[in-house]
Amino acid sequence: MAEQLRAVRTRQAILMAAAKIFEEHGYQAATISQILSEAGVTKGALYFHFQSKEDLAQGVLAEQDQSLVPPARASKAQELVDAVMLHAHRLSTDPIVRAGVRLSMDQRAQGLDRSGPFLRWSEVGVHFLRQAQEQGELLPHVVLSETADVIVGSFAGVQSMSQAVCDYADLVSRVSALMRHVLPSVVVPSILASLDLSATRGATVYAEAVKAAEEQELAGAVG
């Protein structure tokens, strides 16, 4: 058990180091030896977890779609908004999430398949939208995959603009504005009226999600 925990920590330390090196040098120029010396682990330990530079990059990319899930809501449109706003909040605060998003936006990272996060996020979007549709929350003309792609693609650009203009200082406001522009074309008016699309939504959902995760861990330890 202790060994398993150690392996998880080593993996996380390697990912953190890889994230930092990819941020500093870019995917193309980064080398495994730089990541090794940053992580302070043995070559054996690194290759136990990751087989190549691309494997490391995929690990960093995958961090952005993991772990924290927004709490369930009566409105599935709100759950979709919560997932988006939670991601915006994590992006402004978590270095691995930030590095993963930058990697997905690195249009010169040759040989690295960057489509993964876009496609995975689209699937998450379709999942929420389908549930919302089944509850009658969506306007009749909505094509689930098209709307999911518009939201995922737009989010990617809005974060890039926020990073270029002010290093994410206004990210949550920009994402709130994006939601206010897109959702009126997606959900029925009665649902729209009850949605919380405010800029502070991400921080609220984050606090809730962390609390839920801690309680679950505690329940696991007691049970």
Add this chain to the structure above:
Amino acid sequence: MAEQLRAVRTRQAILMAAAKIFEEHGYQAATISQILSEAGVTKGALYFHFQSKEDLAQGVLAEQDQSLVPPARASKAQELVDAVMLHAHRLSTDPIVRAGVRLSMDQRAQGLDRSGPFLRWSEVGVHFLRQAQEQGELLPHVVLSETADVIVGSFAGVQSMSQAVCDYADLVSRVSALMRHVLPSVVVPSILASLDLSATRGATVYAEAVKAAEEQELAGAVG
């Protein structure tokens, strides 16, 4: 006059070479000597036009907001859509525009101010939106700069997603979907009903704009 023309051509050849080298190596790793040997011009010629690597990058970045202007329309909302769709069309077809957009999305290009194109495009957006507002085409709650930023940021991400997923093969459809999602929150219904937001709009506008530019040149030569 012949000398002036030659200078314009040399400048364009240098920009094209810089675009290619930035695409291949990224801003960070690219060197002026690589650009020199790609362009096949003398060091003196290059430094006559551009003083530094950053200056070259700014030249490439500036290419995306130049020259081709969408023809005037009765509806200024349509003119805004036309500018967006024309840009999408040029992005799928013009290597310098493509390189400029990639440079603006290069989140690791340290020391390069990438905010320029975002801010310039936002200004263009505000300009069209203000005219549309004056003609009563916009919904009353619209905040011009916020809506312009949503459109510019979203466009940047939608193009990045299209490039990652299929190297721009579906770019114009994705941008059309983006317009159909955002504009219902921006323009009044009667205008919305008359807008052409279709995926082929960019190619149509491009043909019109090129024709108009040629006619203007011809008129200038005759006059």
